[in-house]
């Protein structure tokens with residue numbers, strides 16, 4: 001089965017996108033619109049929960065936002081002026097409806113719905129303890145741990161219980177919570193995963209990326225700060241910082257690949273940063289070539305930056321068909337191999353006899369890079385050079401990103417020469433970690449201002465449930481066993 005974009009099959013995958021709105025009529029319809037704009041952050045399942053002032057209503061389904069939430073009957077079943085939603089690609093927990101968010105529970109304090117982007121890196125340890133004390137889990141999701149910690153907290157008010165719960169969890173979390181009293185949006189103290197806040201008339205909106213605000217016609221107000229809880233109750237908005245302050249470490253991969261290029265992250269245009277990474281790459285790894293060719297679509301901004309800095313013409317050497325459906329079931333191996341060409345084909349007339357430099361954002365397993373280089377050679381390229389707009393991905397992510405186990409990461413197995421041979425390129429280079437920081441107007445130094453652990457192995461939190469050899473899949477299986 002091919003996914004939407006076969007070239008995306010060999011990428012790190014962001015796990016989730018979240019969206020919340022408080023104080024707008026038709027909140028669920030607005031949430032569906034916001035989730036559409038965040039679809040790239042999770043394509044496996046989607047859910048929306050609304051609150052009508054008395055009751056919570058939920059619709060959760062496998063598949064894309066379109067098809068599940070473009071139906072009047074579904075949106076009519078989600079009344080109220082407060083709603084939150086979630087798009088998902090699983091990191092922990094099996095692929096099943098019971099893990100699709102928002103998760104909901106009736107607590108002694110009232111209804112509690114939660115949408116989470118990130119991953120709790122001590123969820124298994126906490127879960128074992130909660131189960132021992134009598135908690136009965138309904139899902140295998142790490143997010144449910146937060147619900148049980150709130151439910152079993154000794155504090156009286158919901159807000160105090162929630163803070164108590166968050167003080168026990170490690171890892172990455174951007175959360176939107178709905179209770180009968182209002183909405184709470186928060187980010188973990190390191191701000192690993194993004195969350196922004198906007199306004200639409202009188203309504204307050206939270207979203208993983210600014211592009212979701214744009215699509216709704218909302219105005220970007222600010223990012224939710226690392227370690228901040230924004231509490232919305234009617235027209236009143238409060239902000240508290242209940243955690244010990246630490247230096248923030250947002251995920252640097254948001255600028256490399258995860259966020260849409262038309263989003264603003266950390267006050268910087270994602271598109272501009274990607275172009276700047278390409279320019280850095282041209283400085284660090286020049287090549288004598290006739291054409292700069294982006295690997296569509298995610299390599300495009302870096303390729304423009306590389307072309308502008310190097311003076312080598314930018315050309316579309318790989319043409320993407322926009323008429324191939326989301327999935328395509330191939331009947332056999334031969335056709336499966338050809339499936340890549342159905343979606344992307346080399347622009348043979350352009351490439352024939354040329355020395356080309358291909359620009360991509362990252363290499364994970366290397367399997368797709370190999371196919372692309374082959375595609376260029378079959379189209380008659382004289383030389384094929386590959387330039388990558390991120391450092392080598394050598395370590396797994398435990399913060400809400402789908403990463404293959406470390407043994408499958410090409411850069412963890414092979415040195416540069418080995419990787420070049422593996423993808424059959426004439427040359428291969430990656431932007432340096434210093435070059436990546438430079439593109440973000442930062443310097444890495446001793447105290448890095450971003451999480452860059454998948455490149456450096458410098459994890460910003462303890463990883464209680466894992467050692468580095470553990471895989472996300474193994475974690476999911478262990479979670480299953482605990483369940």
Ligand code: SF4
Nearest residue numbers: 251252397451453454
């Ligand atoms: S390890 Fe850090 S930088 Fe890499 S994807 Fe995960 S959160 Fe992002």
